[in-house]
Amino acid sequence: MTKTIKKFLLSAFVIISSVFYVLFQRVGNGPNFSNNTGAGLATRNSISQNSSPMVSANANYKDGQYTGTSADAYYGNIQVKAVIQNGKITDVQFLDYPQDRRTSISINTNAMPILKQEAIQAQSANVDIVTGATDTSQAFQESLTSALNRAV
Amino acid sequence: MKETKIIMGMPITVEIRDKNVDAEIFRKVFSYFQHVDEKFSPFKDTSEVTLINEGKIGESERSEEMKEIFHLSEETKKITDGYFDVISPEGKYNPSGLVKGWAIYNAAKTIKEAGLENFFVDAGGDIEARGQYWKVGIRNPFKREENVKILYIKDMGVATSGTYIRGQHIYDSKNNKKTISEILSLTVIGPNIYEADRFATAAFAMGEKGIMFIEKLDGFEGYMIDKNGLGTETSGFEKYAKPIL
Numbered sequence: 001m002t003k004t005i006k007k008f009l010l011s012a013f014v015i016i017s018s019v020f021y022v023l024f025q026r027v028g029n030g031p032n033f034s035n036n037t038g039a040g041l042a043t044r045n046s047i048s049q050n051s052s053p054m055v056s057a058n059a060n061y062k063d064g065q066y067t068g069t070s071a072d073a074y075y076g077n078i079q080v081k082a083v084i085q086n087g088k089i090t091d092v093q094f095l096d097y098p099q100d101r102r103t104s105i106s107i108n109t110n111a112m113p114i115l116k117q118e119a120i121q122a123q124s125a126n127v128d129i130v131t132g133a134t135d136t137s138q139a140f141q142e143s144l145t146s147a148l149n150r151a152v
Numbered sequence: 153m154k155e156t157k158i159i160m161g162m163p164i165t166v167e168i169r170d171k172n173v174d175a176e177i178f179r180k181v182f183s184y185f186q187h188v189d190e191k192f193s194p195f196k197d198t199s200e201v202t203l204i205n206e207g208k209i210g211e212s213e214r215s216e217e218m219k220e221i222f223h224l225s226e227e228t229k230k231i232t233d234g235y236f237d238v239i240s241p242e243g244k245y246n247p248s249g250l251v252k253g254w255a256i257y258n259a260a261k262t263i264k265e266a267g268l269e270n271f272f273v274d275a276g277g278d279i280e281a282r283g284q285y286w287k288v289g290i291r292n293p294f295k296r297e298e299n300v301k302i303l304y305i306k307d308m309g310v311a312t313s314g315t316y317i318r319g320q321h322i323y324d325s326k327n328n329k330k331t332i333s334e335i336l337s338l339t340v341i342g343p344n345i346y347e348a349d350r351f352a353t354a355a356f357a358m359g360e361k362g363i364m365f366i367e368k369l370d371g372f373e374g375y376m377i378d379k380n381g382l383g384t385e386t387s388g389f390e391k392y393a394k395p396i397l
Contacts, residue, residue, distance in 0.1 A: 115363060115364075115367065115384050115385060115386060115387065116384070116385050116387075116390075117382055117383065117384045117385075118382070118383050119381055119382060119383070120292065120294075120300040120301075120377055120381050120382070120383045121300060122292065122295075122298045122299070122300065123289065123298075123299045123300060123301060123302050124289075124299065124302060125289070125297070125298070125299060126287070127287040127288060127289035127299060127302060128167070128272070128286045128287045128288065129165070129272055129274050129279050129281070129286060129287070129288050129289070130277060130288070130289045130290075130291050130299065131277045131278065131279055131288055131289070131290055131291065131303075131310045131311065131312045131339055132277040132290065132291030132293070132296075132312050132314070132337065133277060133293075133312050133313060133314035133315060133337055
């Protein structure tokens with residue numbers, strides 16, 4: 001009998017903690033659209049918008065859910081839905097993004113060397129060429145911008 | 153001479169520093185990219201890829217270039233444990249992921265055959281760099297105008313696979329439990345851009361294990377950036393990040 005009660009209390013505790021955790025996550029970690037002042041690395045869960053003139057951090061959007069246009073990322077299409085609550089973006093959901101790969105794989109991770117890790121740091125901007133994944137982010141911004149235009 | 157055009161939905165830049173360079177080679181290279189786009193784009197109604205997906209072109213009617221890409225796709229799928237697959241979950245054929253690196257490589261070959269030595273071809277951040285040492289910055293996925301590494305590259309290819317999309321709130325709508333990769337960007341240096349690009353794409357799809365896949369590949373080095381701004385490099389990567397005097 002006491003065992004059952006213990007079990008019940010334990011599972012109740014787990015459920016309540018989970019709910020609080022989820023709520024906390026929602027309140028504390030909603031994606032924000034910062035302009036990345038400062039080092040740029042401290043803004044976890046934010047989406048950099050440095051080069052996009054169209055998405056403003058201060059814009060007051062109408063509450064609701066807005067679906068952006070499907071934008072061509074060349075490897076596939078990107079389409080997002082922006083969720084606005086109290087005038088702020090609280091969630092960005094992917095309705096479509098490029099995925100042409102299988103997800104199962106067996107890699108032997110035994111006897112792997114330990115690779116050097118470091119926090120990334122800004123370097124000189126004086127280069128001939130820049131390597132980076134531009135395609136998807138441009139399509140992402142395109143779709144998001146069109147979603148937000150509907151929310152104004 | 154340096155020129156940029158938007159083709160295949162991305163900026164393509166060619167710079168040639170030889171004295172004997174002329175405008176003709178730029179015209180030739182850009183029209184080659186146009187041709188590749190017309191043929192391989194899954195977004196164009198008239199492309200060969202679209203016609204194959206609609207069943208209007210049978211296996212025996214494929215062009216030589218298409219046969220080559222099919223062959224390379226099969227081979228790449230095999231050597232990447234199935235991670236590089238040009239068949240989508242809906243069963244559609246989309247070789248875009250392979251075609252890009254292959255086209256850059258062919259463009260570089262065309263420039264070389266025109267008697268030019270010192271040049272690069274950059275398509276959407278994937279690069280073939282020849283002749284002299286070129287300074288290649290790895291873009292900060294958190295801050296687009298910033299570089300986090302400077303590489304010195306000569307006669308090699310550099311490709312970055314990645315996304316600037318991150319955070320637990322962003323999930324795959326087709327599979328709600330699966331969040332998009334914890335890895336933001338994976339840069340691969342390889343013997344040429346075709347090799348660098350296909351392994352960057354496959355390794356990126358492997359998530360955190362991807363950098364180990366590159367570590368095990370002979371002749372390849374890599375640099376991975378995760379969602380916390382932590383960079384992980386393969387054991388031979390550092391030699392490309394040292395200034396060449």
